[in-house]
Amino acid sequence: MSSPNGSTEPDEQLIADARALIDQAAQITVLTGAGISTDSGIPDFRGPNGLWTKNPEAEKASNIRFYMADPDLRAKNWALRAEGALWANVEPNLGHQTLVKLEDQGKLHTLITQNVDELHQRAGTSADKVVEIHGTTRKVGCLDCDYSADMEVALDRVRAGEPDPCCPECEGILKSKTISFGQNLVEDDLYRAEVAAVECDLMFAIGTSLAVSPINRVVPVAKQQGAKVIILNGEATEMDQLADVVLNGSISDVLPQLIT
Ligand SMILES: [Zn+2]
Incomplete structure (x- = not known):
């Protein structure tokens, strides 16, 4: 049929x-x-219109080692999220x-x-x-402590001028609460x-x-x-x-x- x-x-x-x-x-x-x-x-991440096909940096940012090591990569990733490029309004x-x-x-x-x-x-x-x-992209968490918040809280800080907002409690690295490659x-x-x-x-x-x-x-x-x-x-x-x-x-x- x-x-x-x-x-x-x-x-x-x-x-x-x-x-x-x-x-x-x-x-x-x-x-x-x-x-x-x-x-x-x-879209499927790896399809022709996929996030990672169009934004190779976003794929790199999904690897925990690269993400933790590279503040510029984090800043680009926060900028993509803040402008809604990572399918925010579905x-x-x-x-x-x-x-x-x-x-x-x-x-x-x-x-x-x-x-x-x-x-x-x-x-x-x-x-x-x-x-x-x-995990979820709609929340953010600290890689060093238990701090957790809605993603929008971090994105508001990005829009206000912080390229790579850090944890308000311990100054650790913040990341969306997804399980990245290399994370358990x-x-x-x-x-x-x-x-x-x-x-x-x-x-x-x-x-x-x-x-x-x-x-x-x-x-x-x-x-x-x-x-x-x-x-x-x-x-x-x-x-x-x-x-x-x-x-x-x-x-x-x-x-x-x-x-x-
Ligand atoms: Zn922290």
Whole structure:
């Protein structure tokens, strides 16, 4: 079946099968990746319009060693953020909004996301249901102490003339609270993700190629514990063989057909 925009949609039987699994589930753990945010205008970092393709310095700044060593690199990165070049004003789309219904229905165990855009929370999913396994760009933290604030607090300082604002408490280096290359994931987040994988009866992976370790492990862990698995993605993933239902199509088109 073809949709008006030319992309293929999964057939009706697969949609019905996935709907049945969601209806039967009591505790659903969702794992989302970049694919759910592309319809909000956040391009894949490495795609032709990707942030890192257009701004190689931004890719360099995402490596913790370069970031800590180079004040000029930090200043360029703060300037990009302050001018909104790092997709500051994006809004949740129908995919994020549809997932809120799982929580309304009392079925959402945990929503694990690899995205750093906070669009799930802005759509209405409770913050305490979300595990941001790769952190968030909407908050800033100190690399030396526990100082943390909204990103806008730091950006206001940049706009007021500080090229590389330092920590107001210890003068350490400030950075967005994303997990950079070379930084460890947050232990507590990994633990919550593992518990969510073990305790769910349905694991629903959306918009992720399931290629990023270790978080992709939640899918086989859930499967081994007896959970059903649905994978919805634009293309095939590395774990399609584990899934009870695989759906390939546009996430914001397909999700509203599954969750009503
Ligand atoms: Zn500090």
